[in-house]
Amino acid sequence: MMDSGHKLDDSEAAASPAVSYSRPEEGLWIIGLRGDVELHLMEEVEAATGVALRQSRGPVLFDLRELGFCDSSLLNHLLRTTRQRQVALFGADRNVRRLLEVTGAETVLPLYPDLDAARTALSLPPSPDRP
Template sequence: MVNSGHMFDDFGQAPSVSYTRPDGPVWVIGLRGDVEVDLLEEVEAATQQALDNSHGPLLFDLHEVGFCDSSLLNHLLLTSRRRQVALFGANAALRRLLEVTGAAGILPAYADLGAARSALSLPPSPDRP
């Protein structure tokens, strides 16, 4: 399991994955902090866990992400070749990155989980409204 409850890894950096969980027909992965190439391994592990344990779309929660470099964008684009991927909670800078790179057409971004579910025509999770 990726989310081990630790606040910091061995190098004193906050983990880049805050949670990963099934949510009805989707798998949601919450990211946090500045997600750069040095921290991408944790995101890759969480993504692989989701791919191995679900068959529905992957939704990435970006509301706690301040910055990401091209390595995260590349990871999301590569993942979208294997499974439907959507984002929610991205700040203005991240949304702009998606627009200027042309990734917005491949990685749709929504305000919140509910908006993502609605846009993807997914039913609400039985545990959540």
């Protein structure tokens, strides 16, 4: 686990209250989010995203299977990240899907049911190592 004041550097795989994992995988980077991601935890998500953007040139996928709740700070972060890299989401529950729908963000942040669907849509080969 990571102390709330500690920023991830390029050599760390993220493990924090908001980020369950962050790793490269065959041409893309996957960041797993968990729990309730609100403004006070965004530094951790931003740090993990920064590592992904520095260490990879491929799309960034956010795994939302363990995400309980998110506020507009996460949505804004995801939208800002699309300015730098292709971003996709997978595993969102109905509340997150509804948030994307209501805000219109679904047109910018493609949402897939699982990693395989995201890979297919992004034309990436399937991987035997799944998050």
